[in-house]
Amino acid sequence: MKLRDTLTVYRKELRDALRDRRTLVSMFLVPAVIMPAIFFLFGTATYQVVKSAQAQPPVVAVLGGMDSPAVKAALEVQPGLVVVPAPDDWRERIAGKRLRAVVEIPAGFEASLTEHAPAEVRIYHYEGEFKSGYAVGELRRFFTELRERTLARRLEERGLPAGFARPFDIRTENVAPPEKVGGNSFGGFIPYLLILLSFTGVIYPAIDLMAGEKERGTLETLLSSPASRLDIVLGKFLLVLTVSLTTVACSLLSMTVSLVVGGIAMIGSGRMAEQLSGAAKAGSALPSLDPLGLVGVVVLVLPLAVLFAAVALTISLFARTQKEAQTYLAPLVAVVILPAIAGVLPGVELDSTLALVPVLNVTLACKELVSGVWPWGQLALIFGSTCVYAGAALAWCVRMFGRESVLFRS
Numbered sequence: 001m002k003l004r005d006t007l008t009v010y011r012k013e014l015r016d017a018l019r020d021r022r023t024l025v026s027m028f029l030v031p032a033v034i035m036p037a038i039f040f041l042f043g044t045a046t047y048q049v050v051k052s053a054q055a056q057p058p059v060v061a062v063l064g065g066m067d068s069p070a071v072k073a074a075l076e077v078q079p080g081l082v083v084v085p086a087p088d089d090w091r092e093r094i095a096g097k098r099l100r101a102v103v104e105i106p107a108g109f110e111a112s113l114t115e116h117a118p119a120e121v122r123i124y125h126y127e128g129e130f131k132s133g134y135a136v137g138e139l140r141r142f143f144t145e146l147r148e149r150t151l152a153r154r155l156e157e158r159g160l161p162a163g164f165a166r167p168f169d170i171r172t173e174n175v176a177p178p179e180k181v182g183g184n185s186f187g188g189f190i191p192y193l194l195i196l197l198s199f200t201g202v203i204y205p206a207i208d209l210m211a212g213e214k215e216r217g218t219l220e221t222l223l224s225s226p227a228s229r230l231d232i233v234l235g236k237f238l239l240v241l242t243v244s245l246t247t248v249a250c251s252l253l254s255m256t257v258s259l260v261v262g263g264i265a266m267i268g269s270g271r272m273a274e275q276l277s278g279a280a281k282a283g284s285a286l287p288s289l290d291p292l293g294l295v296g297v298v299v300l301v302l303p304l305a306v307l308f309a310a311v312a313l314t315i316s317l318f319a320r321t322q323k324e325a326q327t328y329l330a331p332l333v334a335v336v337i338l339p340a341i342a343g344v345l346p347g348v349e350l351d352s353t354l355a356l357v358p359v360l361n362v363t364l365a366c367k368e369l370v371s372g373v374w375p376w377g378q379l380a381l382i383f384g385s386t387c388v389y390a391g392a393a394l395a396w397c398v399r400m401f402g403r404e405s406v407l408f409r410s
Contacts, residue, residue, distance in 0.1 A: 313397050
């Protein structure tokens with residue numbers, strides 16, 4: 001191996017990559033512009049949909065209640081609902097989203113409130129449908145307040161204090177620091193995004209550098225150069241790794257800028273002030289992330305990017321054409337995504353066994369790091385095992401590049 005020849009191959013491949021518009025798009029435009037724009041548009045659209053749904057009172061119907069005029073009249077003037085008579089096909093209307101919920105008031109409901117007889121109010125709705133769930137919440141709030149007023153009146157009639165039926169209250173209070181709350185809430189999303197981008201960043205250059213050169217017939221010309229095969233494959237590997245790390249760096253930069261700009265926009269619109277005041281009243285702070293932990297996330301992603309680059313380069317080496325290489329590499333996206341998603345699932349905690357599972361170990365460790373927790377023993381195990389996997393993948397790539405049967409498959 002000659003470092004000079006390796007760097008020569010690397011510079012040559014880097015120049016070619018920078019001249020390729022598709023590589024530039026995958027390195028800079030996608031992580032720095034397109035991904036933040038997609039998240040921003042999705043978040044804005046979601047906010048507008050929720051706001052619009054809440055601004056339009058859901059239509060609900062009442063079954064029965066003919067002998068409970070006071071309750072029915074109070075329900076009809078409820079500001080968050082539009083109350084209509086129940087049609088005969090109310091079940092089909094709920095399923096067709098033309099009616100959001102139906103409340104059934106039992107016979108003699110008002111009399112049972114006076115006579116202390118038990119009664120049951122039923123609410124029929126569309127499980128999982130947002131507007132139906134919002135209607136159910138409004139109906140529950142109405143009848144819960146009615147129940148509380150009825151209970152207070154009964155206690156007053158007997159000369160009992162209001163606390164008689166409620167001997168104690170239950171209050172929850174967060175004792176975890178803000179960075180741990182933020183790490184638990186968002187810690188799985190950050191490594192998931194970085195891992196996904198670091199892998200997708202290696203796919204196109206790996207395909208182009210191996211299968212693409214085979215298809216164009218330029219690989220034989222490169223092999224006839226004075227550089228050894230080891231220098232050639234290492235130069236190509238460094239280019240793929242550079243693209244992957246550049247994609248991750250652009251993604252981190254864009255996320256940081258998006259958070260700063262989003263925070264300024266929220267402060268300007270007054271929403272941040274409301275959140276801050278609400279957190280202050282609750283005696284808690286807003287969730288945050290440990291900045292040093294983000295640096296640790298980047299360090300853990302480095303050997304993982306090496307692993308991705310080596311694997312993608314080797315697999316694309318087996319393909320005869322770029323289309324065939326895409327077919328080989330496409331299923332690997334699921335292989336990478338599934339462990340990353342598993343790391344976000346509740347109850348999956350980092351231990352010595354999971355610290356040896358590629359991708360999953362980095363996801364779990366990143367959740368701890370952005371929370372301000374540094375399990376040094378497990379971090380060393382994760383970093384060391386990932387480096388071993390990356391070294392093995394790179395050695396496999398070098399070995400396959402030296403085999404004529406792989407390079408010149410027909």
